[in-house]
Ligand SMILES: O=P(O)(O)OC[C@H]1O[C@H](OP(=O)(O)OP(=O)(O)O)[C@H](O)[C@@H]1O
């Protein structure tokens with residue numbers, strides 16, 4: 001209280017940021033998700049499904065992610081306005097090994113100009129605790145870097161939260177990130193929402209939950225094993 005002085009109370013509406021989770025209603029995404037879920041799909045077809053999911057989810061995710069430059073182009077007839085993807089803007093893709101590799105061919109078909117840094121993470125099958133066995137990230141990123149994380153399964157959220165910690169401590173702005181996932185569980189989305197509300201997740205579906213072994217239900221099983229036939 002400031003006695004004796006006129007006081008003006010401003011009510012500023014709090015713009016609370018909320019995690020945005022996009023589930024594009026595209027028939028191709030539904031189709032390839034069904035193939036990936038099917039227990040009888042062999043690894044070669046499973047990889048094709050993951051490639052296609054990576055492609056179409058990245059297509060959706062990059063609508064407002066790319067920066068562009070406005071210029072003109074000379075057609076055979078005349079000059080006209082033209083928009084190009086800005087080649088100067090730093091763009092990065094991080095696949096989370098192993099399963100994140102399965103989306104890469106599709107992701108890179110949409111964003112061929114990105115640098116790729118690998119991160120190897122594995123869950124302990126008993127404790128579900130995550131550990132990092134390969135880290136090829138640079139010490140720091142340009143704060144303007146636009147970054148895609150390729151992580152098909154968001155289950156307990158342990159892996160993606162450990163990944164986010166590695167990225168943000170190197171200067172990545174979660175608001176410039178997109179996570180490309182295939183199946184997301186509410187538990188992982190809840191954790192991301194609490195810590196990184198400016199983030200955007202693109203996924204083929206949000207499933208109902210996890211079983212007692214930490215697998216997403218109905219899910220698609222172990223994405224890494226199904227990709228590599230192990
Ligand atoms: O949200 P979480 O509970 O952390 O689970 C998700 C992680 O689990 C799987 O990795 P896994 O440990 O099976 O390694 P892999 O990709 O090599 O199979 C999957 O590929 C994710 O990275």
Ligand SMILES: O=c1cc[nH]c(=O)[nH]1
Pocket residue numbers: 099153155214215216217219220221222223224
């Ligand atoms: O269902 C799950 C959960 C974590 N990782 C997978 O590969 N599948």
Ligand SMILES: [Mg+2]
Pocket residue numbers: 099222223224225
């Ligand atoms: Mg696995």
